[in-house]
Amino acid sequence: MLETIIDFSRYSSVKIGAPLKVSVLESDDEISQEHQIIGLANNLLIAPSVKNLALLGKNYDYICDQGEWVEVGGAANASKIFNYFRANDLEGLEFLGQLPGTLGALVKMNAGMKEFEIKNVLESACINNQWLEKEALGLGYRSSGFSGVVLRARFKKTHGFREGVLKACQSMRKSHPKLPNFGSCFKNPPNDYAGRLLEGVGLRGYCLKRVGFAKEHANFLVNLGGAEFEEALDLIELAKARVLQEYGIHLEEEVKILR
The missing domain is CATH 3.90.78.10 (UDP-N-acetylenolpyruvoylglucosamine reductase, C-terminal domain)
Structure with missing residues (x-):
């Protein structure tokens, strides 16, 4: 397992933190319940004494069309997912054009803006190498009811990207x-x-x-x-x-x- 040092005063979105050791996970068998996944550290406040930090490596940074759904790796970032859905004229994740974060964090906190949120489009997620249907994840307002690491997730495909929703989300960001x-x-x-x-x-x-x-x-x-x-x-x-x-x-x- 690869380890690296990340200076969170530079890496995190709030620019608060210290240089800390972080494990880079590239396969499912490297995942453990002790790991605290940091993603892009967009919504994290990290203590200088924290242990067991980890992030998903490049093997989890992918988007794949699987016919009935789109499968997204846990390390794919919001911008990449948004661009894929827009390029393929798919609706439901327009708000990701205005949000940071990786797929894992987006699912874990049921990210969204107003009434637009992840659970509206999510079909299932692979948590610690076990696929769970959306209903079993306990997704609520900026929260979830599961523990573990989101390795990948599947989203339903509905054609018709909504430019109006994107503009509404862009307007929210102005403040x-x-x-x-x-x-x-x-x-x-x-x-x-x-x-x-x-x-x-x-x-x-x-x-x-x-x-x-x-x-x-x-x-x-x-x-x-x-x-x-x-x-x-x-x-x-x-x-x-x-x-x-x-x-x-x-x-x-x-x-x-x-x-």
Whole structure:
């Protein structure tokens, strides 16, 4: 098994982290339950002491037409998947043109924008070398009910790429900040919006040391320059405490914290 060193202050989308050892997995028999898969580290906050990090190698970076469905490897990135679906006039994943991440992470968190999400198109996924139908994965709002590594997945083929959906998703992205971030920091609670709650407790544009919540959108934690893990964690905990005190609502992180 190949190992490499990744500097997460450069690699992750939020540009927070330390140089850490990462295993590169190229075959199914190298996968274990202990591995914490990082993908492209777009929605991760990674502690400097974390162990058992891994990513899927080039053998998992593929897209294959299998007749009734399209099979996608766990390391294929969102842009590659989006371009394939668009080039082949397939509908359902238009929103991937505006999202980062690899297939594994997209399935694991049921990624999406508004009502457009992975589970609408997913047929099945191979988890730790076992194929499971969509219904067995427990996919919900930015969540799933399975443990293990997504090695590959199959999507249904429906012709008719929707340019209107793509434009709607592009419009949603206009409010996103330019500073390093990991996308939405918190999940929206039922019948409300995390951004509204954070703004309501004075956190839009708020800074704590070298991190802050963006002026453009309160639910985006941004790295102001050279931020470290504990600074981001402190701001997340501060936000949860303020919202709980003011509204009685427990915010749940959308960002995955590895420690």
